[in-house]
Amino acid sequence: MSARKADRIATFVFTLLGFISIGILLFIILEVLGRGLLTAINPKFFLGKPEAMNPGGGILPMIVSSLYLAVLTLIVALPISVGAAIYMAEFARKGRLVSSIRFSLDSLATLPSIVFGLFGMTLFVVYFRWGMALMAGAFTLALLNLPILLRSTEEAIKLVPQTYREASMSLGASRWTTIRQIVIPSAMPGIITATILPIGRIMGESAAIVLTVGTFIRNIPVNPFSMGAPLAGYIWFAQSEGLTPDYRKIVNGGAAFLLLLVLVVYFLARYAGRKYQEKKLMGARDGK
Secondary structure, X not given: OOHHHHHHHHHHHHHHHHHHHHHHHHHHHHHHHHHHHHHHOOHHHHOOOOOOOOOOOOOHHHHHHHHHHHHHHHHHHHHHHHHHHHHHHHHOOOOHHHHHHHHHHHHHHOOOHHHHHHHHHHHHHHHOOOOOOHHHHHHHHHHHHHHHHXXXXXXXXXXXXXXXXXXXXXXOOOHHHHHHHHHHHHHHHHHHHHHHHHHHHHHHXXXXXXXXXXXXXXXXXXXXXXXXXXXXXXXXXXXXXXXXXOHHHHHHHHHHHHHHHHHHXXXXXXXXXXXXXXXXXXXXXXXX
16 A cells, blocks of 8 residues: 555544544534523523422522632642642653652543542541531542643643743743743643643532532532532432422533533633733733
């Protein structure tokens, strides 16, 4: 087989696989939205309180719980992951210890979320006596997403050209000043992208939060140590228990709203990253 023919076959195969993947994704999105979009965009649904036994309940406390949990998780996970990524990329020496750490992180990223849920329930809910609370879920989800955040941030820092570091240090800047003022700002678009990836997992996680946060509340949570009911967990609860007569409507509407919420958060985060990059480029042109 000639190289040109092999190239054409490979191009066709991978293009076909790409279209199949896109088709599956579109089918899932259209199926979810088709089943629950009309319910999801109803103000009485997404601004109302849930009902335990009666039909016509809403999901506002669940929406607030999901956003609250996502913010708390990122507050816990980001400083640790960024700090550890800076150490791994800039200071750690190559050797068995660093290789073992990276292997452990990659192994943790493959663990099922229910394992983290059981660990979080044992440690934060029972041992620390936090009870079922948003903070317990935030620390559990931080552990769940820490390997992905750390490794993605580390790769973003490694992609910064070495010449940036050499130029900064040749002008008399210290190593930490170079990292703080040159490396981190240059890697910020990649760090923002690495932060976007776990957001969907945080907001769509159900196994871990069912064991640490809760599945049903009627009031909007304010205290981070109070019980919450993120939307994904409430959807599981409504589907599995089926206590309300219109539970199918709640499940379909909640799933559609959760999908829309994740898409909106994704687009806003990408927009913020693009604006940051544009501002940085404009500042470089102006000599700032």
